[in-house]
Amino acid sequence: xxxxxxxxxxxxxxxxxxxxxxxxxxxxxxxxxxxxxxxxxxxxxxxxxxxxxxxxxxxxxxxxxxxxxxxxxxxxxxxxxxxxxxxxxxxxxxxxxxxxxxxxxxxxxxxxxxxxxxxxxxxxxxxxxxxxxxxxxxxxxxxxxxxxxxxxxxxxxxxxxxxxxxxxxxxxxxxxxxxxxxxxxxxxxxxxxxxxxxxxxxxxxxxxxxxxxxxxxxxxxxxxxxxxxxxxxxxxxxxxxxxxxxxxxxxxxxxxxxxxxxxxxxxxxxxxxxxxxxxxxxxxxxxxxxxxxxxxxxxxxxxxxxxxxxxxxxx
Amino acid sequence: xxxxxxxxxxxxxxxxxxxxxxxxxxxxxxxxxxxxxxxxxxxxxxxxxxxxxxxxxxxxxxxxxxxxxxxxxxxxxxxxxxxxxxxxxxxxxxxxxxxxxxxxxxxxxxxxxxxxxxxxxxxxxxxxxxxxxxxxxxxxxxxxxxxxxxxxxxxxxxxxxxxxxxxxxxxxxxxxxxxxxxxxxxxxxxxxxxxxxxxxxxxxxxxxxxxxxxxxxxxxxxxxxxxxxxxxxxxxxxxxxxxxxxxxxxxxxxxxxxxxxxxxxxxxxxxxxxxxxxxxxxxxxxxxxxxxxxxxxxxxxxx
Numbered sequence: 001x002x003x004x005x006x007x008x009x010x011x012x013x014x015x016x017x018x019x020x021x022x023x024x025x026x027x028x029x030x031x032x033x034x035x036x037x038x039x040x041x042x043x044x045x046x047x048x049x050x051x052x053x054x055x056x057x058x059x060x061x062x063x064x065x066x067x068x069x070x071x072x073x074x075x076x077x078x079x080x081x082x083x084x085x086x087x088x089x090x091x092x093x094x095x096x097x098x099x100x101x102x103x104x105x106x107x108x109x110x111x112x113x114x115x116x117x118x119x120x121x122x123x124x125x126x127x128x129x130x131x132x133x134x135x136x137x138x139x140x141x142x143x144x145x146x147x148x149x150x151x152x153x154x155x156x157x158x159x160x161x162x163x164x165x166x167x168x169x170x171x172x173x174x175x176x177x178x179x180x181x182x183x184x185x186x187x188x189x190x191x192x193x194x195x196x197x198x199x200x201x202x203x204x205x206x207x208x209x210x211x212x213x214x215x216x217x218x219x220x221x222x223x224x225x226x227x228x229x230x231x232x233x234x235x236x237x238x239x240x241x242x243x244x245x246x247x248x249x250x251x252x253x254x255x256x257x258x259x260x261x262x263x264x265x266x267x268x269x270x271x272x273x274x275x276x277x278x279x280x281x282x283x284x285x286x287x288x289x290x291x292x293x294x295x296x297x298x299x300x301x302x303x304x305x306x307x308x309x310x311x312x313x314x315x
Numbered sequence: 316x317x318x319x320x321x322x323x324x325x326x327x328x329x330x331x332x333x334x335x336x337x338x339x340x341x342x343x344x345x346x347x348x349x350x351x352x353x354x355x356x357x358x359x360x361x362x363x364x365x366x367x368x369x370x371x372x373x374x375x376x377x378x379x380x381x382x383x384x385x386x387x388x389x390x391x392x393x394x395x396x397x398x399x400x401x402x403x404x405x406x407x408x409x410x411x412x413x414x415x416x417x418x419x420x421x422x423x424x425x426x427x428x429x430x431x432x433x434x435x436x437x438x439x440x441x442x443x444x445x446x447x448x449x450x451x452x453x454x455x456x457x458x459x460x461x462x463x464x465x466x467x468x469x470x471x472x473x474x475x476x477x478x479x480x481x482x483x484x485x486x487x488x489x490x491x492x493x494x495x496x497x498x499x500x501x502x503x504x505x506x507x508x509x510x511x512x513x514x515x516x517x518x519x520x521x522x523x524x525x526x527x528x529x530x531x532x533x534x535x536x537x538x539x540x541x542x543x544x545x546x547x548x549x550x551x552x553x554x555x556x557x558x559x560x561x562x563x564x565x566x567x568x569x570x571x572x573x574x575x576x577x578x579x580x581x582x583x584x585x586x587x588x589x590x591x592x593x594x595x596x597x598x599x600x601x602x603x604x605x606x607x608x609x610x611x612x613x614x615x616x617x618x
Contacts (some may be wrong), residue, residue, distance in 0.1 A: 057496045066461075066462065066489065067465065069458075069459055070463040070464075073448070074395070074467065076469070097451075098448070098459055
């Protein structure tokens, strides 16, 4: 099997928008709040079908989050949708105080996350968001891998009583296999099993890890691929279990190597005295290279081939 | 409430959805003296607090909670209650004292304020019953209040949302994002009250980084702007009970106040922004407030 034999789905962002429409159709309390971002959030049809359920604040991310917190406190089920780069930086104090500290169950939806905006450059990249939100109490961080996880995450967020940050890319994603078709925030999903090396990945990089696993399989190396869709709270049991089962661990994320999934896993492993060969693959601490999303990821070894080579080097 | 409901227990129905108490102006003036004495007591005990701003906004909080909001511990869970978000969170001591008086918690709890493991933090927190939002970082309350007001419009309820802003706080740009959006959505159930004491920690607003003209700025954003003496109980009562100041527009009430109001040596002095009185100063403050109380009572008897 190759990654190409998997069926191709839509962009996770499109699945988010479609799922939100389904939910909004059943519940008029569900609102989409946007900062002139309904187009990039694929919420044009939502706005047309539910004009009473879309709140537009213009290009004002701080106000977007503050208003969303106010709406939530008055009983509305709000999805605040804005490019992840602005939502997680410009509006950070509102996320910290109005949403997380005030415990308002707003779902913050960071769109075109990671380096999805490619050559638009660092202003538009969000390779810091997971690190920032991990350090804030009372906000869950969920980075779905494929269409299935995207849909399930949106449904779970709509029922949640706590603040959540959802992070979506805009590239069409393959529909990944998984051992069990279940989704629960805080519980990792196993995509495939293997005892030689494990890839613990999140978001769009899970498909790349799976591609690497297929390349390794051709050489008789059994790789486990885990979708750690919830980076906070991290499924630490799964990390420990994986370290005990596999000879090496590679974490993969479309995020800075500082403060993201990789360091979260490393922290657990060190404190549990599980000293397996370990490598964090992500965006390094440097001026990010110019290119499309795929070119940037390839440049830093966040690709099927790059991860294959990292695994070979580690084993 | 929304016409016909009973959220405003003890209140009298008026043209708008706001409570109107049976308190006389004198009774409310006496409450202000009581609140000022209490907040100074707990600031002294905690050896911390934002004294000047507490004293400038005491009358505003008094009128809001005793004559306007109609919120009580019993009705606080009602979704479309009238709400108050204290954007200038540093004046929390005044808010705590008023909430205690309204029965949200025993006033003696405030003896723990700012102490190790106390839930009475130095800025508003929802750990304390009666507090709507965790505030203290400036420039947040107006957006939050606009969101609540928008929800009320969506649900076609008639509750009002109030927020109290500091004048130094007006330098925070997020206020203007919220001001623009509130006018766009015609949130005439949104009322921002500016505690216009003209001082911030560094000095006179006008000299630090001038926010003026405040009225023209907000009018340009599409707000209705009214000015009152923010330390006058009758003036405050009147302005609140004439809401909305204009249909389809949010209202800014510029409440002209005196920082440190009620204590002679604190009045209009920037050093009392977060000053804690010495034992001697504390006694003088209490003596002055006691004298004011006696004067108010005597005046009422004479009249």
